[in-house]
Amino acid sequence: MPPTRTHIRSTVEAYLARHPHERTALAGLSAVLDGPGDPCSRTALPGHVTCSAVVIDRDRRVLHLGHKATGLLLAPGGHVEASDRTLLAAALRELHEEAGIQPVSLCPTPQFLSAPIDIDVHDIDANPAKGEPTHQHYDFRFAFYLAADQPPAIALQDEEVAGAEWRPFADVSSPTLRAKLLEAGLDGRPEPVNASVLIHDDAGRYLLHLRDNHPDIWEPGTFALLGGGRKPGDPSLEATIRRELAEGVPGLHLPDLTPFTVEEATNVDGLCVPIQTFSGRWNGSPDTLQLNEGVLLHWFPLEMLHRLRLPPSTADLLHRHATQHPPQAEAPQSPAAGGTVRNVIGVHLYLEDDEGRILLGLRHPDSAYAGRTWHFLAGHCERESAVQCLVREALEEAGLVIGPADVEHAHTVHLRDNAGAEPRMQIVFRVRRWKGTPEVRESDKCLGWKWWSPKALPQTIVPYARWAIEQVLAGQPYSEMGW
Template identity: 70%
Template sequence: MSRPDAPSAETTPPTVTYSFDRPTPTNPRGDDVPLTRDHIRAAAEAYLARHPCEREGLAGLLAVLDGPGDPSSRATLPGHVTCSAVVIDHGRRVLHIGHKASGKLLTPGGHPEEDDRTLLAAALREVSEETGIRSGHLCLTPQFLGEPLDIDVHDIDANPAKGEPRHQHFDFRFAFYLTAEQPPPLELQDEEVCGAQWLSFADVRSPTLRAKLLESGLDGRPEPVNASVLIHDGQGRYLLHLRDQRDGIWEPGVFALLGGGREMGDLSLEATLRRELAEEVPGLEPADLTPYAVEEATSVDGLAVPIQVYAGRWSGDPDTVDLQEGVLLRWFTPDVLDRLCLSPGTGDLVRRHSAQHPAVGSPPDGVRLLRHEAPDGTELHIVGVHLYLQDEHGRILLGLRHPDSAYAGNTWHFLAGHCEREEVISGLVREAKEEAGLIIEPSAVELVHLVHLVDSPGARPRIQLVFRARSWLGTPEIREPDRCVEWRWWKPKDLPAEVVPYTRLAIDGILAGRLYSAMGW
């Protein structure tokens, strides 16, 4: 199979790392499914489609798959399935470990276990247990994706101590690249492993694996295996896809980019993207597709997943598209992204592209773009409202944000929100009721601090307004458990370590009598 098209240095910025998950060829559905006979058969048939001449040699495996026993169980005789990880470094060397029981140098591997969802997941677990190399150190190869590189049949001697007769292992071997230039330090499993070596392809001990590697074209260099597209209309709008809210869907109910994982028949990553678009949104064909950025995502099995993000132009009506997957498509401008539940990293990509590609021309009819209302050179700001409450003991109210929150998960923060099209004190009163069930009269509110904030280079700046309520009705309640999991009163001198940085800055300023702070400039 040909290599995917590599992005050029002129068009692709440096790699950006995000921590989000996206279904990959490892498990396209993204859900938790036990290892099944059908899954093993599909992996075997995919391998035999590459190597039809080996069907006779794998007759024993096929017989086990047609038999009554669990193909992945040790108890299934005269043979059963095992899994191995062929870990390849940037120098085209393969990791081997000394196997104490046999005295041989082998690639890491072993028997599937009950919790293994796929054969590939079993191989990843084995390499982690035996060598300490975690899934996040590895990525799939574009040549093989989640299909086995080799299926080896070897005899296992009888083991009277375990009551095991002589039998066969049908070993599914999966290829992985190391993501880093240098292999991570190994943590060898003392019970089963004695030493480790990195061997060149020509020195690999298994004859069948050695032959496959020498003819594979594997070069040890990670490449993107997924593709997504940042669709814009050239006038400041970006098209986002709302994912289904149901079981079996990865990251349900969030807005994300269109795209998906490479399949074996795709000749390039652009071909992957166009196939995915044809499957998800037939008729939507963005023009001027250009490699824009590379994301580093994480698969359902914890693998590193390089994703090639393309940029493309389209200006159609998303309601006229025959959407086959997800809930809806909508146009959004960067200034409203903070009000959406986004797939992590999506907001940063959109804002960066928007800053690099200013809108041209007039907005479409009925679309109101704030950037066109501002004088040239004006930098639009996001306005946040924050509630500063102190009880009769001088303690300050903070909320612990949900661990999965898109912003500041597991961190303490003011009761806060973004100002919508409303007067800021009205926004504060609304947020207090929505988030904590507190009733505040506008006349009881005073501005006590302002933080002028830039979260990161290229991000839209923010004006964070902090208001004190001199009185209120009610006791703080958890009204939005997906955002806040606990309200607690803190003495100023005993604030927790995990406080949003600009929240701590604002508290320090209020206690010192200052009205203004700046951060990130």
């Protein structure tokens, strides 16, 4: 299916964010997008969308082709077809058809990424032979660098084009494109536009992300490193990684990121994409994290990589990293059957107001556990009973005064975050009477308290807390997770 109106509008708005003074000039395009017909159809009048590829070599020259229909030297381009997923994909298809250049021979430009460098409006003369009256083309022009030092061989489409020429920016045939190129500072030399992070723990394991199995994403259904593409607002590739982690895995905080290597990959559009890979150490449990994208996160030792659906380049990257960063500790092991294992005891306050809403706290971003995530008022038992622990934690964390006689057991989750983690007895106590109003008394742990309806809990909530609430509402006193 051709590019949707939503995609075209968002592309136009991204362009106008750079060039707000062109909004009036593109008013006709806005009218076409608001009209009844397909804005990409060549039958759409008084104008329709076309796409072009601006290919830039190391000498800051742009590829021009001689178009037989007009006799002009222009950048490769033409009409959008029904098979084009995006406007950028249409430009790449036209380039391949007219010049024989494959997308893998090109890289995105770091200045424009997938946004057009220029949207040009030009008049097209009537063509009685095709039954086409005078109309306008709204040409979306996407800039690409050559991936290699030397230009690839050009195979011209004899039917429509004749001759190819590489022109310096100052001699580019289109005035609007020429002005954009001279202003943009494009040097023709590829640099990383995506970033990934290789997360490892002290035991030498690697945190891998199982991607959704959707055909329109990069490497669907495979295990991969966390990361993503740079966006215009990212001041650096490290900022790209931190934004991607905050969006996709809130609560996963890496204090230090170290550049490790630059790799090349082929993206969903077929382009060659340089990727800056960072290295970061983390020793937490992925089972405690909220995953907003993909299927799961899991630790894997090197000896298990051959059992995964993993791109060979990623496996090679992990092995190279492992040779430079040997383990600093033994990998956590599951206890043998019948062995004595200490279980951590955690207590949790299930507190309801008069409307049946449950009290939850938003954990501080720098919290050692579940930062930026909602959770019960909770704590670990010290040398005290579980009820005494709850009474103490409620006073210390929120200024709530609870009498031990008013505490009743609501639910217990026997939890194991992963195969090597210490098992935990997470005890949830219900309290129906208390004194005080919840207030933040430990600002380094909690940002604020809020009452939540059990039917509308926050998305970013500790998974076993959500599970425990569901079990309390169902009247279940005991459950298990992670075994």
